[in-house]
Amino acid sequence: MPDTRFVATAPIDSVAIDILEEVAPVEISPAADQETIVGLLAGTIGLVCRGQTQITRRIIDAGKDLRVLGRPGVGYDSVDVGAATARGIPLVYAPVGGFAVAEGALALLLALVKHVPLGDEIVKTGRWSRRYEFHTGDMTEHTLGIVGLGRIGLRLAELARPFDMKLLGFDPYVDEERVRGLGIEPVGLDELLRRSDYVSLHVALSDETRGLINRERVRGMKSGAILINAARGGVIESLDVIADALESGRLGGAGLDVFPDEPPDHTHRIFRHPRCLCSPHMTGLSELAMERIFRSMAGDMVAVVQGRRPRYCVNPEVFG
Numbered sequence: 001m002p003d004t005r006f007v008a009t010a011p012i013d014s015v016a017i018d019i020l021e022e023v024a025p026v027e028i029s030p031a032a033d034q035e036t037i038v039g040l041l042a043g044t045i046g047l048v049c050r051g052q053t054q055i056t057r058r059i060i061d062a063g064k065d066l067r068v069l070g071r072p073g074v075g076y077d078s079v080d081v082g083a084a085t086a087r088g089i090p091l092v093y094a095p096v097g098g099f100a101v102a103e104g105a106l107a108l109l110l111a112l113v114k115h116v117p118l119g120d121e122i123v124k125t126g127r128w129s130r131r132y133e134f135h136t137g138d139m140t141e142h143t144l145g146i147v148g149l150g151r152i153g154l155r156l157a158e159l160a161r162p163f164d165m166k167l168l169g170f171d172p173y174v175d176e177e178r179v180r181g182l183g184i185e186p187v188g189l190d191e192l193l194r195r196s197d198y199v200s201l202h203v204a205l206s207d208e209t210r211g212l213i214n215r216e217r218v219r220g221m222k223s224g225a226i227l228i229n230a231a232r233g234g235v236i237e238s239l240d241v242i243a244d245a246l247e248s249g250r251l252g253g254a255g256l257d258v259f260p261d262e263p264p265d266h267t268h269r270i271f272r273h274p275r276c277l278c279s280p281h282m283t284g285l286s287e288l289a290m291e292r293i294f295r296s297m298a299g300d301m302v303a304v305v306q307g308r309r310p311r312y313c314v315n316p317e318v319f320g
Contacts, residue, residue, distance in 0.1 A: 009047070041065070070093075092297060094300075105156055115136050144156075144157075148171055148204075166185070198225065209234075224249065227253070228254075247273070257282065
């Protein structure tokens with residue numbers, strides 16, 4: 001296809017480039033701002049929506065040659081899906097790397113339960129005798145509450161099962177009998193928060209889930225519980241809510257991979273709390289996960305351009 005191309009709003013892996021270049025050249029945008037992206041859209045048949053760029057109606061309407069949008073991952077809240085659908089443009093995504101997010105959530109939880117950061121500090125600062133001042137926690141015979149029982153939440157349940165834990169789950173969109181068959185007790189959100197020693201969030205960000213974990217719900221959590229968020233930052237009302245709960249002892253720890261604003265303001269007081277463990281939205285960025293994600297997304301983008309149905313599409317109604 002002469003004079004056409006794919007554009008990526010941020011760097012993408014070579015596996016995706018190789019697949020896309022079988023159809024058209026690939027160009028990586030030099031910047032993520034709206035003006036730069038709009039200036040690259042002439043002749044662009046596919047836009048890979050990655051990084052901090054918000055794919056607004058302005059961008060979508062400016063892409064007169066756009067035939068497909070691609071998101072390398074499971075989240076697509078950065079894309080105006082309604083605007084894409086109005087133009088008849090499919091948005092493909094890649095919900096194939098959830099196993100890595102589940103592993104990352106478990107890693108954050110284990111590190112907090114077992115006081116890994118504190119133990120590391122004690123050894124490296126020569127304060128060995130501090131080992132007598134505290135006990136590490138346990139997974140065994142404790143209760144893990146999983147909020148959101150999609151691919152990631154269910155994978156976390158599988159990973160946690162060998163620890164001999166009680167598993168609670170909240171998800172109003174899944175069949176309760178199926179959940180029970182997987183060894184998970186389905187409960188309401190408030191009951192899950194009240195009974196769980198550890199809570200892990202795995203819901204998509206929507207109008208329904210924005211601020212789902214707010215000040216009132218945190219007050220209803222089990223005293224000393226640990227909260228993990230590897231979903232979206234906006235699922236928690238604010239960092240202040242978590243900071244206050246850590247300082248009061250209502251929360252015994254918080255593991256955060258995502259934040260309301262990314263990157264977050266690193267001067268916020270929560271980042272000085274010893275029981276707040278963070279990672280920069282990277283639990284899903286494992287080597288295997290990213291290889292699968294980019295291969296899936298690029299393959300689906302090519303399918304659309306070649307007139308075939310993609311495997312994973314956010315707005316399949318565009319195909320009539």
